[in-house]
Amino acid sequence: APAPSPAPYGLDYATVPPNTDDAVRVPGGYAQNVVVRWGDPILPGAPEFDFDHQTAAAQARQFGYNNDFCGILLLEGPLRRWVLFSNHEYTIEPLMFRDYDAEAPTEEQVRIGLAAHGHSVVEIVRDREGRMTVDVQGPRNRRITGSTEFLLDGPAAGSPLLRTSADPTGTLVLGTFNNCAGGTTPWGTFLSGEENVDQYFANAPADPRLARYGFEPGPSERGWETVERRFDLAQEPNEANRFGWVVEVDPHDPHSRPVKHTALGRFKHEGATIRLSKEGHAVAYMGDDERFDYVYKFVSSATMRKGQSRRAREHNLSLLSDGTLYVARFTGDGAEDGEYDGSGEWIKLAAGSTSFVPGMTAEEVYVFTREAGDKVGATKMDRPEDVEPNPANGHVFLALTNNTDRGKAGKAGPDEANPRADNKHGHVIELVEADDDPTGTSFTWSILLVCGDPADPSTYFGGFDKSQVSPITSPDNLAFDTHGNLWISTDSSQALEQNDGLFGVSLTGETRGRTTQFLSVPIGAETCGPVVTDDFVLVSVQHPGDVDDASPDRPGSHWPDGGSAQPRPAVVNVYREDRGRIGI
Numbered sequence: 001a002p003a004p005s006p007a008p009y010g011l012d013y014a015t016v017p018p019n020t021d022d023a024v025r026v027p028g029g030y031a032q033n034v035v036v037r038w039g040d041p042i043l044p045g046a047p048e049f050d051f052d053h054q055t056a057a058a059q060a061r062q063f064g065y066n067n068d069f070c071g072i073l074l075l076e077g078p079l080r081r082w083v084l085f086s087n088h089e090y091t092i093e094p095l096m097f098r099d100y101d102a103e104a105p106t107e108e109q110v111r112i113g114l115a116a117h118g119h120s121v122v123e124i125v126r127d128r129e130g131r132m133t134v135d136v137q138g139p140r141n142r143r144i145t146g147s148t149e150f151l152l153d154g155p156a157a158g159s160p161l162l163r164t165s166a167d168p169t170g171t172l173v174l175g176t177f178n179n180c181a182g183g184t185t186p187w188g189t190f191l192s193g194e195e196n197v198d199q200y201f202a203n204a205p206a207d208p209r210l211a212r213y214g215f216e217p218g219p220s221e222r223g224w225e226t227v228e229r230r231f232d233l234a235q236e237p238n239e240a241n242r243f244g245w246v247v248e249v250d251p252h253d254p255h256s257r258p259v260k261h262t263a264l265g266r267f268k269h270e271g272a273t274i275r276l277s278k279e280g281h282a283v284a285y286m287g288d289d290e291r292f293d294y295v296y297k298f299v300s301s302a303t304m305r306k307g308q309s310r311r312a313r314e315h316n317l318s319l320l321s322d323g324t325l326y327v328a329r330f331t332g333d334g335a336e337d338g339e340y341d342g343s344g345e346w347i348k349l350a351a352g353s354t355s356f357v358p359g360m361t362a363e364e365v366y367v368f369t370r371e372a373g374d375k376v377g378a379t380k381m382d383r384p385e386d387v388e389p390n391p392a393n394g395h396v397f398l399a400l401t402n403n404t405d406r407g408k409a410g411k412a413g414p415d416e417a418n419p420r421a422d423n424k425h426g427h428v429i430e431l432v433e434a435d436d437d438p439t440g441t442s443f444t445w446s447i448l449l450v451c452g453d454p455a456d457p458s459t460y461f462g463g464f465d466k467s468q469v470s471p472i473t474s475p476d477n478l479a480f481d482t483h484g485n486l487w488i489s490t491d492s493s494q495a496l497e498q499n500d501g502l503f504g505v506s507l508t509g510e511t512r513g514r515t516t517q518f519l520s521v522p523i524g525a526e527t528c529g530p531v532v533t534d535d536f537v538l539v540s541v542q543h544p545g546d547v548d549d550a551s552p553d554r555p556g557s558h559w560p561d562g563g564s565a566q567p568r569p570a571v572v573n574v575y576r577e578d579r580g581r582i583g584i
């Protein structure tokens with residue numbers, strides 16, 4: 001066998017082998033601690049978590065359920081202190097309540113579910129050993145829930161398509177649901193994508209525009225429509241249109257009203273990540289996580305102002321309110337060159353009040369963005385999740401999680417950008433903007449990884465020796481370290497009968513495509529929200545114990561509390577025992 005290649009800078013750690021342990025596994029020499037768990041108090045006076053006596057009032061002051069995205073901003077001060085933003089994607093009531101009756105949830109259970117959604121903003125501190133904990137007294141600490149008031153802004157705000165009987169202005173929405181991934185902006189705010197919002201609503205009227213977003217007739221799974229009328233689309237059809245946006249939260253002002261940005265379009269947003277152009281335009285890259293849906297970008301009209309003066313901050317908070325929305329078309333250059341690669345085009349959909357889509361007004365483009373993508377012939381992708389620029393060089397990486405419908409009868413077949421039929425394990429594309437200008441309309445692209453068990457001949461690891469890589473499936477969230485390496489967290493590694501994890505990937509030189517596992521998460525969990533700094537790694541451990549037939553009487557996991565405890569989604573901090581740098 002060939003001698004193993006030396007580890008690239010920043011990826012020098014002992015590879016964690018695939019496993020099915022009920023634990024977070026990290027490389028030898030690394031330590032870990034749980035920063036915050038579902039139910040932990042994050043506001044003064046919040047009660048301690050009590051699984052069997054949970055209340056909505058307690059939940060609204062405690063960390064929510066199923067944290068997904070994780071973002072941090074360093075704060076000034078003598079201690080090492082950050083503000084942490086987590087979003088709470090969704091609830092799993094059958095794992096949250098004993099004897100849960102899905103046919104007849106109690107009003108209090110519904111209200112706990114509403115309060116367990118949304119966001120947590122919380123200050124965290126790191127001690128000398130490297131452990132991180134929550135400062136419950138942090139002045140920025142805040143819970144945003146399924147009942148918090150949001151402002152709709154941008155070109156579709158106030159549209160008749162967004163008005164309801166409770167909000168005739170079409171500008172004020174209660175709550176945010178199914179926030180999946182997100183982004184940390186250069187101007188010091190957090191973004192979060194509303195993803196599978198259809199599942200909260202009941203009784204969708206027959207309307208192709210509702211169907212395109214998955215809204216269905218009949219009762220919803222959670223039954224919230226029995227408690228709040230707005231979840232009944234037969235009574236409030238436009239309420240559906242008020243979800244599916246990118247939201248922005250200013251963590252420095254706990255009294256600020258979070259915003260839903262209509263200029264970034266409405267779809268099943270995974271997240272939004274920002275690159276600044278040379279002039280300072282904010283370019284947001286975004287994926288629509290559904291089989292055969294699209295990749296988008298938004299380019300702001302205005303440019304970012306530097307500094308944290310009040311005027312600069314107010315200006316920057318409006319950057320995502322006005323600009324141009326594009327969708328991507330990928331064109332392959334043929335298989336003859338032995339590579340999956342080609343060129344592409346950003347197709348303009350709308351800018352301000354101008355639509356570029358025949359037969360649709362600008363308001364319709366923003367509210368029914370998927371339909372606009374359909375009309376202009378955007379490329380149908382294999383579930384675009386994180387779409388994120390590498391700060392080292394601006395190259396944009398796309399996690400295409402999987403798509404087992406690719407090539408099925410009546411569905412789109414493989415193309416060069418989505419080359420595998422029955423794509424169980426997903427792939428990763430690298431996109432390079434023409435002239436390195438993120439505001440432009442053309443790009444080139446190539447596939448970096450075709451995921452799976454490296455023994456599977458359909459896999460590809462950037463041309464790197466497959467005997468030296470970890471099995472990886474269902475790439476979901478992306479991050480970059482300060483050395484320019486890519487980090488990938490996975491969702492659904494059950495496809496390879498192993499727990500999900502976090503993987504470091506080299507992008508340059510002879511080790512390009514070298515993919516090695518850095519950590520794994522407990523049974524039933526998904527790894528999300530990675531943050532990789534020189535000194536620590538944060539991950540979200542989402543839905544631990546979510547396995548078939550699990551219930552509070554038969555937990556699928558006891559992580560993180562151990563013993564006979566119920567599983568609790570949490571943020572985990574990983575650091576070097578010797579306080580050295582990650583991967584060095």
Ligand code: FEO
Binds near residue numbers: 089180181195289385
């Ligand atoms: Fe919530 Fe696209 O995963």
Ligand code: CA
Binds near residue numbers: 180181270477491528
């Ligand atoms: Ca995700």
Ligand code: CA
Binds near residue numbers: 334335336341
């Ligand atoms: Ca080619």
Ligand code: CA
Binds near residue numbers: 476491526
């Ligand atoms: Ca996912």
